[in-house]
Amino acid sequence: MEIWNKAALLKLLWAIAFKRDKLWVKWVHAYYIKRASYDTVRVSTQWSWILRKIIDTREWLQNIGGWQVLSTGNKFSIRKTYKLLRGEFDRVQWRRLICNNEAAPKSKFILWLGLQNRLATTDRLSLWGVNCSTTCSLCRREDESVYHLFFLCNYANDVWQGLCHSLRFARISSNLHDIIEVAKRQARKKNGKLFVMAVTECFYAIWRQRNSQIFANTVLPNSTVIRDVLFRIAVRSPEEIR
Incomplete structure (x- = not known):
């Protein structure tokens, strides 16, 4: 569940980065990110808890390899993100x-x-x-x-x-x-x-x-x-x- 939650947060970060037509994304850019970029903006303690969590996923994004490894046909793939965050494991025999x-x-x-x-x-x-x-x-x-x-x-x-x-x-x-x-x-x-x-x-x-x-x-x-x-x-x- 923790890994799936990280994948879901990265999906929200994707929306902030590429879904500028969304109303809530416009609100985030207008009142928080402003003229900066999502990957360079400085997180403030005045921000809401959930927004800080979303922006903090920038570190996970860099560790994984960037948006290009998380997208399929220019669309965010939460399934691919989850698998990358989880890593490879052998299937249990039972x-x-x-x-x-x-x-x-x-x-x-x-x-x-x-x-x-x-x-x-x-x-x-x-x-x-x-x-x-x-x-x-x-x-x-x-x-x-x-x-x-x-x-x-x-x-x-x-x-x-x-x-x-x-x-x-x-x-x-x-x-x-x-x-x-x-x-x-x-x-x-x-x-x-x-x-x-x-x-x-x-x-x-x-x-x-x-x-x-x-x-x-x-x-x-x-x-x-x-x-x-x-x-x-x-x-x-x-x-x-x-």
């Missing part, structure tokens, strides 16, 4: 699981936290100094981590495989990298949306049962959880579930 995902927002948020290893699993809580048992609350066999909870836990594994059977998917891998690779391939197929939604809602369902076991000492049967996931998918995308 983008297919988050972008264009029609699952519930809270389900996508839990999945995103899981992909970032930012869920408050007991292995992380213990590192924060929280006095708690690190054993998985669902299977009671191994220490709880994001990788164990969603892929190695017997309870979670039964939910995954039952859901895949219901949706006629191949057995899902216990390796997160493999799931991401499958999602990337499935996203290009007709039923790819269904696979991505299933992964997302299953993540959320397992997380809910984990919390229910810890805080309420109750956990639903696998079959009930699977039906709930199928229902959530059907509500948000009924044509896919058919």
Whole structure:
């Protein structure tokens, strides 16, 4: 958002520089810039906050390379400006699981936290100094981590495989990298949306049962959880579930 705001301010500076027919631009030139130029005028503390911010973007403009790199066909391109200000970054491998995902927002948020290893699993809580048992609350066999909870836990594994059977998917891998690779391939197929939604809602369902076991000492049967996931998918995308 900060970078996008800078790009938007540069668009306003472009207007001051080249859109002399605009009424607000005429007002800026008449009362503030006067006989000077936008790139040489001295900014005064008497100016409004927003106008000072706009004129101060002259430094960003020089660092980027001038108007010629920000324009397309003599028109300002806020998209090109944003990309130049942001810089080049490699695309994250899990983008297919988050972008264009029609699952519930809270389900996508839990999945995103899981992909970032930012869920408050007991292995992380213990590192924060929280006095708690690190054993998985669902299977009671191994220490709880994001990788164990969603892929190695017997309870979670039964939910995954039952859901895949219901949706006629191949057995899902216990390796997160493999799931991401499958999602990337499935996203290009007709039923790819269904696979991505299933992964997302299953993540959320397992997380809910984990919390229910810890805080309420109750956990639903696998079959009930699977039906709930199928229902959530059907509500948000009924044509896919058919």
